Amino acid sequence: xxxxxxxxxxAASLLAQSPQPITSATLDESEVRITYxxxxxxxxxxxxxxxxxxxxxxxxxxxxxxxxxxxQLDTHASTITAEMQVENFDGEWHAVPLAGAATGVLTVExxxxxxxxxxxxxxxxxxxxxxxxxxLTFALAKAGQGTTLHLAASPIASLAVKxxxxxxxxxxxxxxxxxxxxxxxxxxLPATEADVTFSFEDARKAAQPVIASIxxxxxxxxxxxxxxxxRDGSVLTEGAITVRHDQPTKLVLQLPESSxxxxxxxxxxxxxxxxxxxxxxxxxxxxxxxxxxxxxxKLSFTSVLEPLQPAEGxxxxxxxxxxxxxxxxxxxxxxxxxxxxxxxxxxxxxTEKATxxxxxxxxxxxxxxxxxxxxxYRKRTTN
Numbered sequence: 001x002x003x004x005x006x007x008x009x010x011a012a013s014l015l016a017q018s019p020q021p022i023t024s025a026t027l028d029e030s031e032v033r034i035t036y037x038x039x040x041x042x043x044x045x046x047x048x049x050x051x052x053x054x055x056x057x058x059x060x061x062x063x064x065x066x067x068x069x070x071x072q073l074d075t076h077a078s079t080i081t082a083e084m085q086v087e088n089f090d091g092e093w094h095a096v097p098l099a100g101a102a103t104g105v106l107t108v109e110x111x112x113x114x115x116x117x118x119x120x121x122x123x124x125x126x127x128x129x130x131x132x133x134x135x136l137t138f139a140l141a142k143a144g145q146g147t148t149l150h151l152a153a154s155p156i157a158s159l160a161v162k163x164x165x166x167x168x169x170x171x172x173x174x175x176x177x178x179x180x181x182x183x184x185x186x187x188x189l190p191a192t193e194a195d196v197t198f199s200f201e202d203a204r205k206a207a208q209p210v211i212a213s214i215x216x217x218x219x220x221x222x223x224x225x226x227x228x229x230x231r232d233g234s235v236l237t238e239g240a241i242t243v244r245h246d247q248p249t250k251l252v253l254q255l256p257e258s259s260x261x262x263x264x265x266x267x268x269x270x271x272x273x274x275x276x277x278x279x280x281x282x283x284x285x286x287x288x289x290x291x292x293x294x295x296x297x298k299l300s301f302t303s304v305l306e307p308l309q310p311a312e313g314x315x316x317x318x319x320x321x322x323x324x325x326x327x328x329x330x331x332x333x334x335x336x337x338x339x340x341x342x343x344x345x346x347x348x349x350x351t352e353k354a355t356x357x358x359x360x361x362x363x364x365x366x367x368x369x370x371x372x373x374x375x376x377y378r379k380r381t382t383n
Contacts, residue, residue, distance in 0.1 A: 070156070085132075313376075
């Protein structure tokens with residue numbers, strides 16, 4: 001407003017110097033000349049100021065999450081029921097992990113809950129703001145086998161057991177931690193994402209005192225592997241391992257570098273093997289039906305090498321390594337029939353009987369050693 005007052009005072013001064021008397025009529029007929037910039041500033045001064053923009057809210061640290069997971073084991077129904085509390089904080093669409101996808105769900109409540117499988121997890125899809133409850137029911141494995149569930153991360157996680165079978169105890173195994181329930185009760189579960197195996201064991205064996213022993217809990221009687229290599233470098237290895245053991249244990253295998261586990265069966269039934277860092281695989285072996293009984297483990301894994309050369313070349317192959325004592329490992333390596341094969345490594349050739357095409361190798365009486373072979377192949381010449 002100050003520039004406007006200065007302008008009016010200047011106009012008044014000019015009028016005062018005019019010889020004509022100042023009247024309202026002469027004022028109405030007077031002209032005031034200013035620059036455009038001055039006019040622009042005067043108009044801007046009369047306009048209302050815009051309020052400052054509202055401050056943006058900081059983003060939510062967590063948009064949606066599983067807040068609690070309470071599991072209940074029912075031995076009569078052979079089920080594990082999980083009552084879960086999920087919170088959606090912003091009302092947008094989210095996929096909240098509830099469990100691993102390896103174990104299917106028998107039932108879900110409410111029935112209109114939207115469950116999908118994504119990134120190897122069973123997830124609840126929701127855009128409903130606030131808390132909501134979901135109830136999942138899983139099946140227990142048949143008697144003599146453990147049930148492995150991949151639990152999603154939850155700050156509150158527990159297992160309630162109302163009743164145990166007569167003469168049995170419940171063992172919970174996750175990682176290197178083992179929990180034992182000898183009677184009905186409540187057990188805490190890991191809050192982080194983890195594989196937990198539920199298995200029933202004979203209470204009489206569990207009550208026996210632990211005696212230090214230098215003997216092994218298990219040994220590998222035999223292991224038979226077949227490795228097939230095709231022209232593009234793809235490799236498939238299938239193995240059958242016979243493990244002799246008196247107590248429930250885990251067969252620990254170190255797969256070759258860059259290998260990927262495909263399938264795993266124990267005594268003909270599929271199992272979920274725990275795969276850790278650097279391809280460490282743990283396969284649970286349940287309580288045998290008799291002392292000194294054997295479990296048969298069948299597994300397969302893949303890897304990728306450089307494509308085979310048309311004329312000749314070399315490639316390196318390896319088998320899993322185990323800390324168990326192994327009596328004998330037989331290994332059949334197969335490449336396309338057009339190649340002649342030779343090898344070097346820490347294995348020996350099998351020569352005592354006629355064998356099918358390919359290399360037939362053997363490793364005997366070893367512990368914590370990885371059978372390895374450097375294969376030389378050369379295109380077979382025809383006369």
